[in-house]
Amino acid sequence: MDGLERYRGIVPEFERLIEAIVRPLPVTARINTLKTDRDRLLFRLREAKVPFQPFSWYSLGLKLDVEKPGNLIENLMGHIHVQEEISMVSPIILDPKPGERVLDLCAAPGSKTTQIASMMVNRGLLVANDPANTRVASLRSNCERAGAINVVVTRYDGRRFPSHEFDRVLVDAPCTGQGMARKDLSVLDRWSLKRSLGLQRLQRALLRRATDLAKPGGTVVYSTCTFAPEENEAVVSWVADQVERVRLEKVSIPGLESCPGLVEWDGSLFGDEMEKCIRYYPHQNDTGGFFVAKLIKE
Amino acid sequence: MWWSRFGTPLSTFEGVSFYRKGRNVWAFSLPEIPDMRCESVGLRFMSVRGRVWKPTTYALQLFGRFATKNAVDLGPDQAEKFIAGEQQSLEADLEDGYVVVSHRGDVLGCGLYTRGELVSQLPKERRIVKEGIENCLSDGDS
Ligand SMILES: C[S@@+](CC[C@H](N)C(=O)[O-])C[C@H]1O[C@@H](n2cnc3c(N)ncnc32)[C@H](O)[C@@H]1O
Numbered sequence: 001m002d003g004l005e006r007y008r009g010i011v012p013e014f015e016r017l018i019e020a021i022v023r024p025l026p027v028t029a030r031i032n033t034l035k036t037d038r039d040r041l042l043f044r045l046r047e048a049k050v051p052f053q054p055f056s057w058y059s060l061g062l063k064l065d066v067e068k069p070g071n072l073i074e075n076l077m078g079h080i081h082v083q084e085e086i087s088m089v090s091p092i093i094l095d096p097k098p099g100e101r102v103l104d105l106c107a108a109p110g111s112k113t114t115q116i117a118s119m120m121v122n123r124g125l126l127v128a129n130d131p132a133n134t135r136v137a138s139l140r141s142n143c144e145r146a147g148a149i150n151v152v153v154t155r156y157d158g159r160r161f162p163s164h165e166f167d168r169v170l171v172d173a174p175c176t177g178q179g180m181a182r183k184d185l186s187v188l189d190r191w192s193l194k195r196s197l198g199l200q201r202l203q204r205a206l207l208r209r210a211t212d213l214a215k216p217g218g219t220v221v222y223s224t225c226t227f228a229p230e231e232n233e234a235v236v237s238w239v240a241d242q243v244e245r246v247r248l249e250k251v252s253i254p255g256l257e258s259c260p261g262l263v264e265w266d267g268s269l270f271g272d273e274m275e276k277c278i279r280y281y282p283h284q285n286d287t288g289g290f291f292v293a294k295l296i297k298e
Numbered sequence: 299m300w301w302s303r304f305g306t307p308l309s310t311f312e313g314v315s316f317y318r319k320g321r322n323v324w325a326f327s328l329p330e331i332p333d334m335r336c337e338s339v340g341l342r343f344m345s346v347r348g349r350v351w352k353p354t355t356y357a358l359q360l361f362g363r364f365a366t367k368n369a370v371d372l373g374p375d376q377a378e379k380f381i382a383g384e385q386q387s388l389e390a391d392l393e394d395g396y397v398v399v400s401h402r403g404d405v406l407g408c409g410l411y412t413r414g415e416l417v418s419q420l421p422k423e424r425r426i427v428k429e430g431i432e433n434c435l436s437d438g439d440s
Contacts, residue, residue: 035359036404044402071426076381077404078359099329123313125328136337144341145424147360149314149327153337162334 003178003188007227010262011281020283025182027069029080030088030111031060033118034147036079044074057255061088078145083111086179086280086287090172090223091115093251093294098123100167105158105210108135110142112172117148129154129161159205165215171222173203173235179225179289182282196230203235211243211297220246220295225288227281229265232291236261236277237270245298250276257284261293299351304398305366321345325357352396355407355420362398362405369398370409370416377401380409380418383425388416 004021008014031041038059045052045062050072055061062080069075069082091112096102098121107113108130117126128143128151130136136155143151156162158171176195177187203224210220224231240246252258261277263270277293300306313327317339326340343357353362362369370390372380379386380399392411396419399409408419418425 044404047402073377073381073401073406073426076420076424076426077406078356079404101329122327125330125332127332127334140338141423144354144356145359147341147356149325149340149360152328152332152334152339154334155337156335164332164334 003191004227010265011227012259013283016283017281020286021181021188022185023182025084025288026286027064027066027082028055028085029062029064029069029075029082030115031062032079032081032114032146033060034122035077041074041079044079048073055085057253058088058092061085078147081111081114081142081146083115084180084183084288086285086290087111087225088115089253089256089280089290090170090221090292091119092253093292094168094170094219094221096120096124096126096168101125101165103127103129103161103164103166103169103210103213105129105161105169105171105206106173107139107153108132109138110140110146112170113139113151114142114146114148116170117143117146117151120150122148122150124150126151127154127166128152129156129158131155131157159202159209161209161213164213166213166218167215168219168221169210169214171203171207171210171220173199173206173222173224173231175199175203175224175226175231176228177225178227179280179282179291182288191228193230196226196228200230200235203231204238207235207239208243211239211246211295214297216245216297218297220297221292222295223290223292225290227279227289227291229262229270232279232293233262233265233270233274233277234268236293236295237274240273240295246295247298248273248276249294249296251278251292251294253278256280259284261291300353300361303395304362304364304368306361306364310361310364316343318346321347323351352419353408355424358398358408359405362400363403365398368392368395368411369400371400371403372406374401377406380406380416381420381425382427383418383420383422385415385417387414389414390416
């Protein structure tokens with residue numbers, strides 16, 4: 001748990017975070033509207049006596065009281081996608097519309113890609129990119145199971161993704177994953193400042209490339225599942241400084257408890273603008289931990 | 299082909315384009331195929347070998363509910379066998395060949411029907427064997 005001690009000063013009710021982090025994550029899933037609708041799916045689950053509880057903040061999210069949600073027939077049919085609750089936030093903030101051109105720069109295994117495809121109602125272009133060979137296989141199979149037919153899968157290094165104009169770009173960056181400790185506590189032991197700083201270089205380059213790829217007026221969303229400010233505010237504020245013509249937009253989701261982004265950390269000043277970003281801690285909504293920023297290209 | 303086999307109205311595929319690469323036909327709905335190195339475009343729709351074509355389970359899950367023939371809705375026990383990947387005898391009004399298999403009105407996937415036997419064509423990694431089934435395939439009223 002040492003990896004968390006450095007956040008004592010920034011996390012409200014820090015002791016509750018420590019209690020929450022050792023509890024396993026609830027099993028959660030998202031209803032896939034490309035293949036079913038909410039009423040039909042809930043009816044099926046009730047008939048089959050699968051215990052569930054809809055999220056209060058998102059009509060397509062469900063808590064499932066089952067051990068192996070992957071074995072549900074609704075999963076086989078692609079009517080649900082098993083996905084961590086808080087990770088459903090970034091596509092909602094990205095807010096893709098049918099008919100747009102959208103890029104998911106770090107897409108595998110495709111939880112957010114399939115959510116975006118359903119928000120686009122299979123219309124428009126969705127490029128799902130990930131360089132990792134093995135992970136691309138699960139990305140493809142998740143897209144097929146979801147019934148996403150507007151998806152093109154590519155395997156570029158996101159830092160060198162070829163020039164193209166997109167209405168929206170999601171950068172769900174590789175990170176140290178501290179927010180997923182409830183799934184695997186060992187992420188906390190594996191954390192080191194050196195790893196965060198190494199990833200920071202990659203994250204900055206990815207986000208910077210994403211801002212190049214967005215068209216004027218376009219939206220870029222950056223998210224990670226880690227608490228480390230080095231991989232969050234330090235990335236977003238650097239890109240906001242480096243790239244002209246981008247501004248931050250305030251992020252919020254009604255019904256979820258959160259904290260604003262950090263204005264400073266460990267002697268670095270990120271600026272008041274960073275309060276527009278959002279942090280979710282596991283004890284706030286009984287989820288994993290998450291960070292999201294939204295940038296608009298002018 | 300889908301029309302003659304499944305009686306699927308053409309409107310089902312409105313806005314959907316197809317392309318063939320080797321043995322596979324892919325379905326996609328895109329304003330354009332972007333000018334970049336693509337690993338895949340859209341969803342694998344069917345495979346073709348000579349004159350025989352086989353729809354993929356995922357294509358049937360998406361488009362199969364519009365089938366008006368060569369489609370069968372299984373009861374709970376039969377569906378359980380089907381999703382476990384098994385073969386079973388089945389009396390149904392089906393022509394030999396690939397059929398749309400559903401349960402309670404929702405498509406499970408592709409089956410091969412020959413002389414009264416239905417063989418599940420679900421991809422191996424998607425099969426769910428009995429002890430693993432969380433969602434008992436109840437009839438609702440039972
Ligand atoms: C947090 S995961 C993405 C999860 C995914 N968005 C989802 O919702 O299922 C980060 C991904 O970034 C990918 N990645 C690593 N290096 C990258 C790079 N240089 N360019 C693009 N993606 C990269 C990893 O392979 C990994 O799949």
